[in-house]
Amino acid sequence: MSSRGDMHFPVIINGLDYLHSSVSSLADEPEGRALKYAVLHLQFAAETLFKARLELHDPALAWVNPKKFDERLHRQGEFKSVGTPVALERLRDDVKIANPIDPEDAALTALVKLRNRLTHFGATDTAVAVEARAIPVLDLLLTFIDEELLPNDDSDAAAEAEELMETIRPLVGRIRGLVDHRLGPLGEKLGPASGHTLRCLSCGHFAALVIGNADDRPVVCLLCGKAYDDVAGAVDAYGVGSFYEAITQGGEPPAYECAECSTAQACVVPVQTADEPDGRALMCLWGAHPVEGVCGYCQRAADFALSEAAMCGDCADVQFAKF
Template sequence: MMIDVHGAHVAVPGSLRRPGVAQQRVYDPGRVVEHPGSEVHFPPLANGLDYLLSVVEHLEAGTERVSARDLKYAVLHLAAGAEVLLKARLQLEHWVLVFKDPSKARRSELESGSLSSCTPSEAVQRLQDIAQVVISPKNAAALDKLAKHRNALTHYGLTGPSANARAVESQAAEVLDFLISFLDEELFPRLSDDERDGLEAEMERIRGGLRQIKAFVRKRLQRLKNELAPLAERTTECPACGNWTFVAGEEGRNGARAAICRFCGQDHLSFAAAQIYGWEVLGRNPFDADIPSPEGCPRCGDQCLVSGARTAAASSTPVDFCFRCATVVTGLPPYETCPLCSGAWRRYDPKQRACDNCLHVDYGTF
């Protein structure tokens, strides 16, 4: 325990907390909003930057790992910061665009904060369609995944594979990187010189924090480099952390075949790995009949084959990869359209006239 200059008890960081004892805090005297007793004043851009500052403060660590609580608030504040900044740019295009239904927009509701606003995914879509802002599919997917994690934490908690600490750190670095570019390209050019100067200190702290987080990711990937080199032909991009460290053909729970990420530890049995890879990495709708994902593998017979996958051995070349066989499958017939269900299928038997799913349904005479 320590005593401050005014005689008040202040808890030492890292010590057990006691009720009624304030936790000592270090603050930046150059930031008015950090001064004890300062007035609450957070216009959109400053508000978004303050959230991002909180993210890097939670994820910066002198050691390799940060606490679960730090990760929790990093996710919440990163999602909030992303939403605020996306809508700040949308508002620059036109203020009605931040409303859920722009036709019912009321200026008074915007100014009072009582509006029903669009979702983060709707904000991304409007920025692309109306403001002509370029947001890559990869960045849009990262923002969408972040919003889902925030919703999970807000409404019922974050547990299971989605709560993987290393994956969260890696995803945070990816979204932070995008948001810094978004600020530099879409928001700062629209500010006056004085406005930019007033925010530059915050931006430098955010950039510095991002460098530290990325350095952790690079350091761990470097350590894994030699371990992964001989496994390149069965290594794909991890659906959770986004690194090329997702190795198929591993021994999972109860000795079953699985794909395991050597970076974040994500662990899925072969069929689940193929499904999740198709959804998260390739962005496929599981109910879309155009390209079945996954589909049956002609070698092992399991539904673990993903068309269009990429391995670390040739990351720019789409291949047919089986997550159970842990290998590229070549010589497959091209996709055809099933005459019954209009779904995509491969004709392995020249005599077969419809896809396997339809052959198990009684359509009468065919």
């Protein structure tokens, strides 16, 4: 058996690998040759990922002529596949994705033209101009991956795809042009929500919005797309320390029950928020709201009914019931 690593790139992994290559370069503000390959790999990523979504629905849709689909030839890659515009038409008309992309999208069209010049004729342009073409496509792809590709991927490569995206998200936060492009329009949404906007643990920006459990994705980063499937997963990520150490060795637990929501689960964690970037605000990830502190009687996080006694409403009721 050879000690060398075999080449194995299922279609989704192939597309995400191109994307990883592109964002790795863009995060380092590339020039010259590195910028050229960042552009080429971004265009390859777009086309490959669009076709990957077609394959998840029906592999025949990736063929120029779906009626001639042959599974053996498909596995071997011996067929002519559709280009980006046709792939987007089929995603819209056949797959009926929730947010279809215009087959004539200006950003995608500009990137394809730049790719063609780089591939066949050569090109001369400023780094800023090239990045200006790349950023809108990267923005579009990140949304497509998080909304359409990963949620529908039940292939054997699904876990690997999720892991690869976890290496891409931190790089996204370092691409200054993309950060400005994505966060700029989100200002109206994030501004009023600054009290329950957390620092994203993947990309590092204050763009992780606490939505609460009604959405089944209690925390979602609006910049890089990082999301948690449930409250327990978000608490595990944002909580510091362990319940075992808190019980056996003393000290603060990583999370508290919320007296305001009465969920009977540990759903309140001390976090940095956009309002308190240097502080440790107590945030309920179930109800998507901050709380004042920890009740000195029941040890649940709460808004105090008796502030001078650091007492939650339930405990205050019990105390007053004695009189």
